[in-house]
């Protein structure tokens with residue numbers, strides 16, 4: 415297995431380019447199941463979750479080509495195997511997003527239960543309940559979901575809780591249902607905006623995009639189209655925190671500030687000078703240490719849970735004390751004990767981390783556990799005194815394209831070595 419070795423203390427300076435959004439690319443790739451022709455996607459990131467998705471679609475009978483210009487050609491219009499197998503689903507929970515499209519296009523699906531992960535039990539009751547309301551029969555046995563639907567019929571559906579992938583699954587299912595579906599209490603994340611925009615380009619009729627009430631008028635067919643995926647707001651946010659934690663100054667090109675307001679507000683509150691254009695974000699700490707900022711995660715447009723671990727690292731060496739409350743996942747604290755091993759003063763009280771900024775962290779041998787916790791450890795390693803080694807780097811490769819290359823471009827001393 416690979417590990418990262420970081421020599422802390424370098425001030426990050428320079429310019430990098432944002433990658434395409436992982437959490438947009440995944441549902442859009444699965445939406446190819448709905449289309450009667452191929453999707454041609456631009457700006458999809460080269461991540462292990464994308465490779466897993468392509469392998470899953472290929473197992474189901476799809477074809478894909480990675481074009482020389484980086485475009486991804488995906489034809490899932492003639493699937494021959496309506497099964498999302500456990501061996502792949504267990505490595506990527508987002509595989510549950512095959513369920514809605516397969517039911518809508520083929521009237522049946524067999525999808526492995528995704529199971530939990532390091533950050534929580536990750537139930538899928540909202541997905542299954544809503545598909546039943548659209549007319550599907552769902553049986554769960556032997557670790558699999560067996561779903562059938564002669565036809566899906568549009569309905570008014572009220573989500574008891576805001577869920578990103580449940581909203582995405584039902585939007586996709588409703589595009590080919592008979593009649594109109596109205597989704598109340600839908601998630602509003604920018605990735606849902608991106609998926610819905612792509613589906614409408616394919617011929618779907620979705621209105622209310624960007625709000626928590628979505629209306630989907632069922633259509634007979636969806637076509638393959640060319641689409642460019644939006645930039646990854648969490649990847650960009652992570653690199654901006656890397657600059658803030660090292661008192662540096664960086665510019666991220668290809669970033670869309672309007673989808674990152676809550677993150678940029680917190681970075682400004684921490685003392686960063688933020689300059690935005692329509693296609694870039696610059697962060698400059700003017701050589702100052704960050705100030706501690708309170709964090710309270712919530713659904714979009716509130717502060718994203720996917721940035722909580724990164725801000726825990728930032729706050730651990732900030733001036734002052736603060737509280738970091740995680741309201742979305744019950745166990746998104748795997749980074750806390752590892753940061754404490756580096757000298758951070760963090761105490762977990764229920765779902766709140768009480769953080770007292772310390773003067774400095776010391777490098778240590780750490781283990782990555784989940785995607786964003788791993789990113790948090792890299793950030794801490796960048797500012798810690800001495801050497802930090804992070805094992806199980808495959809967690810990072812799920813969501814960060816060539817992370818060590820981008821950080822090296824900014825002046826970090828970081829190497830990936832084979833174990």
Ligand code: EPZ
Pocket residue numbers: 437440508534535536537538539540541542575576577578579580601719720742743744785786813
């Ligand atoms: C998506 O996960 C993202 N993944 C996550 O990003 C992100 O953290 C999360 O949304 C919240 O923004 C992808 O888009 C692929 P949820 P998702 O359903 O859809 C509960 C990353 O790091 N819930 O919005 O699985 C659930 O337990 C990943 O890139 C139910 O109870 O999250 C949680 O408490 C991590 N029943 C809350 O809702 C359900 O059926 C929100 O989860 C579904 C969810």
